[in-house]
Amino acid sequence: MYLINLMKATVMIRLRLTILFIMLCVSVMSYLGCSGTGSSPGEPEFLARVEVPRYLEDLDLPVYADIEDAEGKYYALVIAKKTQLDEAGVTYRVIDEFIPGTYYLIALEGVEGARKKAAELVKVLYDDGERIIVRYEFELSELLPDLGFDLKLMSQTPIYANTDERRALAKSAFSSVTYPIVKNAKVEAMLKAVTEENIKLSTEQLSGEKQVEVDGALVNILTRHTYSGKDGVDKATQYVFDRLEGMGLTASFSPWTFKYKGKSVSNRNVVGEIKGESAPEEIVLLIAHLDSISDAEDGIEPGADDNASGCVALLTAAKIMSSRTAELPKKRVYKFKRTIRFVFTTGEEQALLGGIAYAEKVDKERQKIVAVLNLDMIGYSKLKPTDPPKPKQQIKIRNHDYQTAYNKDLPIAQAYIDVVKTYGMDQVFEAVIVDDGEANSDHSPFWDLMQTCIDRGDPQNLCYPAAWIIEYAEKGYLNPKMHTRNDKVNIPEIHSMNLPYYAAVVKAAMGTAAHLAEIVMD
Numbered sequence: 361m362y363l364i365n366l367m368k369a370t371v372m373i374r375l376r377l378t379i380l381f382i383m384l385c386v387s388v389m390s391y392l393g394c395s396g397t398g399s400s401p402g403e404p405e406f407l408a409r410v411e412v413p414r415y416l417e418d419l420d421l422p423v424y425a426d427i428e429d430a431e432g433k434y435y436a437l438v439i440a441k442k443t444q445l446d447e448a449g450v451t452y453r454v455i456d457e458f459i460p461g462t463y464y465l466i467a468l469e470g471v472e473g474a475r476k477k478a479a480e481l482v483k484v485l486y487d488d489g490e491r492i493i494v495r496y497e498f499e500l501s502e503l504l505p506d507l508g509f510d511l512k513l514m515s516q517t518p519i520y521a522n523t524d525e526r527r528a529l530a531k532s533a534f535s536s537v538t539y540p541i542v543k544n545a546k547v548e549a550m551l552k553a554v555t556e557e558n559i560k561l562s563t564e565q566l567s568g569e570k571q572v573e574v575d576g577a578l579v580n581i582l583t584r585h586t587y588s589g590k591d592g593v594d595k596a597t598q599y600v601f602d603r604l605e606g607m608g609l610t611a612s613f614s615p616w617t618f619k620y621k622g623k624s625v626s627n628r629n630v631v632g633e634i635k636g637e638s639a640p641e642e643i644v645l646l647i648a649h650l651d652s653i654s655d656a657e658d659g660i661e662p663g664a665d666d667n668a669s670g671c672v673a674l675l676t677a678a679k680i681m682s683s684r685t686a687e688l689p690k691k692r693v694y695k696f697k698r699t700i701r702f703v704f705t706t707g708e709e710q711a712l713l714g715g716i717a718y719a720e721k722v723d724k725e726r727q728k729i730v731a732v733l734n735l736d737m738i739g740y741s742k743l744k745p746t747d748p749p750k751p752k753q754q755i756k757i758r759n760h761d762y763q764t765a766y767n768k769d770l771p772i773a774q775a776y777i778d779v780v781k782t783y784g785m786d787q788v789f790e791a792v793i794v795d796d797g798e799a800n801s802d803h804s805p806f807w808d809l810m811q812t813c814i815d816r817g818d819p820q821n822l823c824y825p826a827a828w829i830i831e832y833a834e835k836g837y838l839n840p841k842m843h844t845r846n847d848k849v850n851i852p853e854i855h856s857m858n859l860p861y862y863a864a865v866v867k868a869a870m871g872t873a874a875h876l877a878e879i880v881m882d
Contacts, residue, residue: 430489471508604632616717649708715802
């Protein structure tokens, strides 16, 4: 806790010094050699916004991110020389001269006015009306979330770089995978085991409103901040590990370290697994970030909706899907063709550090990830007087103008929609597919690795189809207590989670995972 408060107390001084140094360095780099580009021959490269002509696959440039701006215009972030940009015949805008080794933050505004505040405090390179782009510094991963941003570290390698072969891949069999959803009695029994009471209790426990047992002692987990150490996140990760192991899952810690400009931070993700029966090498991956954050001076960071809610969904699904028979304690009630894996990340609020590390790990090991379902903020809903009686809920996939990627994500998003309708959750909420490619959560590190996977020649063309399950994430509907000390289950007259809706989303996610993993019928 002391570390968090110290970082927040000194952040402004360090940021101002950093900005002054960068300005000085740029102004004299041709003499002092501060910049790698300034001290080496050749044409410099630039980070640029490039307008997508029709499809992303039409660009003959290395794309590092693809984004919809506040007006819904689809553009790419490209690092290239000006001659390359000119020769590509595209409309572009230079954002920054790129110095090798520079990392960029893409910060999505979640709280009205955050972009204006940021412009007063840090050097904003670009503002598209919904998000800002800044050069990465460790301090910004604390300051910007406090202002109301969700962060994403821009990929360090192209997520797409066109060739004739890749154009052909865009038209290949990526869209041939389908998951027809037919009501299944075993899945139906699983969904009936989800109760609002258990969902509420688990959320209160993870958000510090009720005690849990960790290392033999009863504690309140008042923060799960990535940098809160033994008094916070260490207890949270140990608690989740113990629960998974107690359910009979194979549980493990997956440590990660992020280094930048001589500094480093480390933490651990938690992983639980139900081994598949006939195709255990194929993996359906459910992911949710365990860490929390708030702007509170006292270090209270409950994060009930953001994102104890997603973690509770994973814990609930893990418990039900791994349940054993009363007669034979070692025999599972439910079996699946594929492996189901539950991943709880840390470092998500600090620009997806834990999620990036985990995605890179499974990619390096060439694991066969059939589908990724990310659950991040699923417990809150808001209705305006003019809205229909049922809240909307979104499942986000990549942009339809990025055909290769869109065709990979759509089948799992459609499976989710069909599960909602087939098992009656549509009586509680309306699920809609949103193909805006929003990337500020733990599904996007898998999206960023699709190009790497394709170039490597994955024999099954799996390459990480992924989708983000989230409450209605539009301005005016977002949880107003996100990133505050009041993101709790129970705050009368201020904020409360919608338990019927929350439980229905948990059912939908678990049902989708069961169908994607193909439940085995005895």
